[in-house]
Amino acid sequence: MVCKEDTMKCIGNAAVHIPQEWYQPGDVLIGGMASHSLYLFPKIEFHQHPSEEIFDIPFVVTKFYQHILTLAFAVNELNENPQILPNITLGFHIHDSFTNAKMTYRTTLDLLFKSHTFVPNYKCGIQNNLIGVIGGLDFDTSSLMAGILSIYKIPQLSYGSFQSTVSDGTHSPSFYHMVPNDDVLYLGIVELLQHFGWKWIGLITQDDDAGQNFLKVLESKLSLNGICSAFTETVPKIHRYTSMADIFNNYLNDIPLLLESKANAVVIYGESLSIRRLASIILRRALNSLTDFSDFSMEKHATGKVWITTAQIDFTLTTFLRIFSMQTFDGAISFTIHTKEILRFQLFLQLLNPLRTKGDGFITDFWEQAFDCFIPNSDQPTDVSESCSGKQKLESLPAPFFEMSMTGHSYSIYNAVYALAHALHAMYSSWSKHRVIEDEGRQAPWNVEPWQLHSWLQRISFNNSAEEEIRFNEHGELVSGFDMTNLVTFPNNSYVRVQVGSLDLQAPPGKKLTIKEDRIQWHRHLTQVPPQSLCNDNCQPGSSRKRKEGEKFCCYDCTLCPEGMISDQKDMDYCVSCTEGHYPNMVQDQCIPKVVIFLSFEEPLGITLVFLALFFSLITALVLGIFIKQRDTPIVKANNRSLTYVLLISLLLCFLCSLLFIGQPKPITCFLRQPAFGIIFSTAVSSVLAKTITVVVAFMASKPGNIFRKWMGKTLAHSIVFSCSLVQIGICAVWLSTSPPFPDLDMHSLSGEITVECNEGSAVMFYYVLGYMGLLAIVSFSVAFLARKLPDSFNEAKFITFSMLVFCSVWLSFVPTYLSTRGKYMVAVEIFSILASSAGLLGCIFSPKCYTIVLRPDLNKREQLIRKYKI
Structure with missing residues (x-):
């Protein structure tokens, strides 16, 4: 095996040159694993050597180049800071995972051993004092790295956000999260949907364990909070292709329900690749519907939906999607990793030049694909039509391709570098108190083992340059929160992210999410703001x-x-x-x-009834006065003066007792009015009955030798009145002693009114009183009807018959009318019945007599009586 110092690679028979790395030497090294490029690996079909099938030019995710630059910026900033690790130089070694499992394993081992032959525990070339590794961006990359780094207990600080429920199976003490776990995002999403009343939503996830777990947990929480998913779509991960046609057919995977659904709110979970695939779907739909390419405009195909993205997703495009309009995602709401601007970072980006940067193996591919130019070098021809001048500026790139402001992932990387540096500084500071410094006063950092940093990392706490506290909890997760941002796009395909809220993990349940709704800018194609996302319109109150x-x-x-x-x-x-x-x-x-009502003296109905009661009382008193004044006349004497007085006084009291029914019911009025009415009316009807029986007995006694002669006189009449009234008095006494009437509120009879009424206490006793009066009236009517043709000039039987007919008609009508009315009108019906029946008795019985006494005094003589009798 041969080691080449210029590339820091170990080349073997099966080695393939991978240029994406950046090495900067130092006393201690911080490793980095970026997700900068994407190589397309075909399926292995054994038709040719596998290494020859790798596409040599990677697809660069230009936006993620900021992650690499942030790590380099943080290391250089620490080296310039005399307060942290004085006399010690930090270095870094950054590799690319290529978003591929095989390459992640390869570059992780290369980071540890500088070997492509996979010889464990063998270090080739310069001794590497690696103290920690920062990466990766997604769960798969982080877990693959953790499988190797945990063996050597090397601290791994992941800057990507993923669910703790998924990571628990691969969690190790060497693993640290630079962002909170995603579990709290479920609550944030639910609170966001509830805040805007979105109950019919779409869900898009990537097809992996994290995506399936997201659907399982979130849908159960949505259901508990009255929210449904209109559709659920998964985006497959694409790692292998057989041809370029296969690349596009898979990459532009269509989701048919997405754009046609009534769900205006769509939650997207996954990696940033999910956004690029979604953009591809929308772009493909626009191109398929195109008839004239010159008339192409993405603005015409804007969906007008509210996209809700989770913390792992960033709005990024590749060079294949340059014609895609970011205005499609205008108004998107994102839960993003918390970030703050770092001083001098933008200046660092502005000074970046590919022609002057040394050691950066990522910048060439980035610059060429970002600016669509070519950087000449000794290995390639220089007669290219458009070469990179180095004068291109990063700030000229649209935000989907590169952002000048520090993103959430970059902020996590920045804090991760400082966390390792502060932990190392704390460890060295502790050692300096117990150890003699050798070698001209310098400590020997190469004697530090990575596993020694864990105890310091677990309890580290410091303020970064943005004056924010950085510390880990007991699970190795950064104690922080999430920002909620709103995507505001511009015609030049750039955008800005406006913070419109935050997700605070320390806040109580129900208050973790704060939203500044007035700062949200919605998609310009929405006809209603805030938009609705419902299966059907809301059911309105009522x-x-x-x-x-x-x-x-x-x-x-x-x-x-x-x-x-x-x-x-x-x-x-x-x-x-x-x-x-x-x-x-x-x-x-x-x-x-409800309005409280009762039959009052002030209302027109009450005034009318009071007037009638007083009017008939006055008439009755006038009639009584006439009869008293004419008490010695034949017509008065012939009709039993004492019964006449009792009847008139009873009628007078009947008219007056009706006044007890008017006005707000009081305990005394409720106690008195029905019994008083029953007793007085019974006395009046008893008097009528006594007068009728007296007429019959008088006619029968006029015949010689008749047995009724001994019943003649006042005794019979008084006995009838007294005995009949006594029965009614007994009924009322039992009523008042057992269940007396009392004031009550009727809240149910009338929908909008509360009736203040007298509860009769015992309805049975009330109808006993009415029934007994009815019995007396029927008996009086029957006797009067039989005696109506008796030959007597002053015979009252015919008038009593009419009066009882009126009386019975009134009270027979009273019962159904009383039962069918509600509220104060029940009282009015009873008062009217009292007045009508009393007036009937007064009119039918006494009007003929008053006519004779007042207008025809010539008929009120004894001679007239005898003459008519003889006739």
């Missing part, structure tokens, strides 16, 4: 969701709330009833307080 059979729960119909129920938010699963004292408004989206 309706509830009804699930569609056979579809996901995010797809539903909207049904109006049933009567008496409301929904006060969008997309409620069910309607709810209002609390007591409230009722739904017209559109059933909120509850409003």
Whole structure:
């Protein structure tokens, strides 16, 4: 085996020259593993020697060149800092993983042993004092590196973000994450979707273990939070091709549901390669629909979707996609690795020149593909039409190809270099207190073994040049957070990332994500901002969701709330009833307080009923006055004056007791009004019954030798009134002693009103009172009807018949009317029934007599009575 010092390579029979490396010597070395280039490896079909099938020109991911430059910048900055590792020079050795497992193993071993023959534990050439390795960008590269580095306990600081649930199986004490694990991103994504009400989303992942785990965990969390995936697509990793046609057929893999879906929010998880493939899909669709290439414009094919990317993804394009417009991704929201600008970094980038840079094996391919030119050298012809002048500036490149501001991955690399340097500085500072310094006062860093740094790395804590604290937690993960950025694109295919929020791991659940919505710039083709991403329109307040059979729960119909129920938010699963004292408004989206009502003295209905009660009371009192004044006249004496007075007084009290039903119910009014009405009315009806029976008995007693003669007189009438009234008094006494009426609130009968009413206490006793009055009325009507044709000039039977007919009609109508009304109108019906039935008795019985007494006094004589009787 022969070692060549100029390339630091060991060449054997099977060796292939890999130029992508950058070596800078130093007392101690920091290794780096970049993902700068992508070689296309064909399938091995044994038709020719495998080494001859490798494509010699790699596809350079130009944007990732910043990762390499950041490591070099950080090392040079440390070498200029006298406060850290004084008198010790840091060096670095950076290799490329080529995003390929075979090449990752090869370059990792080359980093350790400078050998391409894979001889373990053999170091070729200059002694290499490697203290740690920074890399890789993705999970696969990091895990492959860890398989080798963990054997030698060499600290590995990964600058890519990936899930801890996937990495746990390969985690070793030598492995450190320069970014937080992705588990917290699930919560951030869910909170972001909930913030904007996006419930119908698309999911795109790469086809590997990390992608499958992402789908498994995220979809369960989405389901728990009422969010559905409209589609789920995986992007296969492409490592091998059989031809250039196969390259394009696989690279432009189409996802049919992506652009046609109603899901306006699409979550993308994977590596930066996922964005390039997505851009290829959109570009291919635009080209397939093209009829005239001169009329081609990517702007016409913008999707107008909100792309949500996770921390591992960066918006990067390759030279194959120069015609792709980044405006397609305008307004994208990204969870990015936290970053801050570092002083002098942009100046470092601006001074970069491929013609003056020595030792950088990456810059040639980068410069040629980034600026589409050719750098002449001794191995290739110089008569190229367009050669690189070295005057090209990195700041002229669009952001998808290179960014001048430090990206999140670069910031992680910067912090990783400083973490190794501070750990080494802390270890040397501790040693200097116990060890005599030899060799002209210089420590011998080449005597340091990498495994000795672990105890210092695990407890390291320092502030970087951006004044941010850098420390690891117990799991070897950097204690930090994520930024939420918004992609703002420009017509020249460049963009800027505007920070619009942050994901703080230390914040309590539900508050980890903060969003500055006013800073977000949405895609210009969106017709609504913020946009909606729903399977169907929201169910507005006043309706509830009804699930569609056979579809996901995010797809539903909207049904109006049933009567008496409301929904006060969008997309409620069910309607709810209002609390007591409230009722739904017209559109059933909120509850409003009910109005307290009762039959008051101030309202028109109450005033009318009071007027009628007082008017009839006045009439009754006037009639009573007439009868008292004319008490000695034949017509008054012939109709039993005492019963007449009792009846008139009872009617007067009936009219007045109706006033107890008007006004806000009080305990005393509720206690008195129904029993008082029942007893007084029973007395009035009993008086009518007594008058009717008296007429019948008087007619029967007028016949000689009749047995009814002994019943004549006031005793019979008074006995009837007293006994009938006593029964009603007994019923009321039982009612008041067992379940008396009381003030109550009826909140349910009327939707918008609370009725202040008197609860009857016992409805059975109330109807007993009404039933007993009805019984007396029917008996009076029956007796009066039979005696209506008796030959008596002053016979009241016919008038009592009419009065009882009116009375029974009123109260028979009262029962169904009373039961069918609600609120204060129930009271009004009862008052009207009292007034109508009382007025019927007053009118039918006393109006003929008053007519005779007042207007025809000539008929109110004894001679007239005797004459008519004889006739």
